[in-house]
Amino acid sequence: VAKTDPGEAAHGVSLVVVETEGAEGFRRGRVLDKIGLKGQDTSELFLDDVRVPTENLLGGQVGLGFIQLMQQLPQERLLIAVTSVAAMESAVEQTIQYTKERTAFGREIFTFQNTKFKLAECATEVNVCKAFLDQCIERHLRSELDVTGAAMAKWWITDRLSRVTDECLQLFGGYGYMTEYPISRAWTAARVQRIFGGTNEIMKEIISRSL
């Protein structure tokens, strides 16, 4: 994403394809030490005075970059919602299995009313999110998912993901805090979903503009 006209705001941005292999001025920085998503090598990239052929301008016209980014954001936010529902579902499944194996005070911890009620709540949250997500996917397939709808899906579903993974981790007790248990990684991975793709506060800003 390059600023092609410093005097312009949104219209001063263009997208340029950079072949980084051997490009002078391109270098990778350190791999960032994240609290979660350890499998992703998120790192800094530096592009200092890198020169590219003019045909590398995406869309063939200078100044379209911001619009191009905006056009793709609903799909990116929908993807975040999809992975969040999948992660939520997996967390609930893992927790049902664990609570039926682990015993405390001579009983499977699944049999405590608190455990059953928490898992009932979590399973409900997953299904409600799925129904809304399916509606958004249908709208997306008809090219009708607007910025507002995608923002609603992104903030609502990632917020539920955080709550559900937190409740699930709690039911693992101390083991839930150990990285060897996948639920701990689900919890740290969930946290960033409310941040990237545009923070959930920004999602609410976007939604409020349509009201």
Ligand SMILES: Cc1cc2nc3c(=O)[nH]c(=O)nc-3n(C[C@H](O)[C@H](O)[C@H](O)COP(=O)(O)OP(=O)(O)OC[C@H]3O[C@@H](n4cnc5c(N)ncnc54)[C@H](O)[C@@H]3O)c2cc1C
């Ligand atoms: C693991 C990871 C991967 C990422 N991957 C990508 C990627 O692939 N591509 C990419 O482009 N970006 C990526 N990002 C960046 C991510 O999209 C930004 O971090 C995110 O949009 C928030 O921007 P910021 O960090 O500048 O926060 P800031 O804008 O500094 O926000 C800080 C706080 O202020 C709040 N805030 C800011 N403005 C307002 C406002 N107007 N009203 C109310 N509250 C406000 C925010 O909600 C937040 O709580 C990634 C980030 C992470 C952590």
